[in-house]
Amino acid sequence: MATASFGLLLGIIGDQTVFLPSLTSGSTASARLALFVPVIVTAALMFCIESRLYSPEVSGTRRTTSLDAALTITVVIICATIGYAVGQPAAGRNVLFLTGLMLTARVIIGKAAVMAPIAWLLTVLFVGFRTANDPYPWTVVPEPADAPYAAAAALIMFTAGLSCLLRTARNAA
Template sequence: MIWWFKARRIAPVLVPSLLTCLVVIGLAHAWTIELPGLLTGSHNRIFLLYLVPILPASALNLALTSRLTEAETAAAREVRRYDLALICGAAAALTLGGVLIGAASGAPEAWASGRNMLFLTGLMLLAHAIKAEAAVAAPSAWVFLVMFFGFDQYRYPYFWSILPHAPGHLISLAAAILTFAAGLVAFATQRRAL
């Protein structure tokens, strides 16, 4: 439906954010910054790619909260199915893009960007079920929690931090998939106040 596509701001917001994210993954996959480790007294080396999935998760949250209430109330088709397809399509596009960029560049951090996108999008969807307008705070808060508290004194990431682990880290991969699946279920089953 054209009104759904326009109301969700897919062309002006979501697509450019996904493309920007892929460009940043391609160009800055090895860029790091040093931040103080608040628990260790030393510094944590943080890849810029840990921050990148916040952009598409935020754009996806904006798309999901942009609605035409009257049109959705009277819609003959199930709008929620379109929204679920949009969520899965955005996550798949960024995951596939990260894998392709990682394969082309040989950068393991690019491979992990898809997993990180799934995890942060799942967090956003779980928060969206509670308070849609503030859901973007969940992935942002997680990223900053990991940046300052996610590493031990040997600069090795804690198991719960998810984002800084290698792409093949099974606990992080399982946590990302489970969080994304839980977010999809929470989004699909939440009641809408139309």
């Protein structure tokens, strides 16, 4: 359902932009509305990963962390495909980056990591722009789809998040 909502919203929003205040540029920053769409996917993914029945998962023979990783990879691939299909390939990269960020933050703050993508987006919007349409390279998310450093950063962040998902124990409750 989240991936369908992702595709539907990307198709509806298209390249619409909004002007938001920026603390570093001293004016407003132009942000594409599509920057916020990956939050739907990351929140749904976190809900799926954190939903559990502790006793059956601990006593079972299936490795639930492997299934969680497979689900995560599948969702990211579907979102990247949808992004390319609707003409917004940067949206797939942003899902990759924000999912990795969320999974990495999950090691430290647990379920509250669902807010990490939102916190990143707000940080980018408020302090991530040199001028109205010129984001800093560290921001990753508002960069154009053909920026190789943004793709590399997204891939590194997703790899880190996936390894955190596979290497850390799931907490009871």
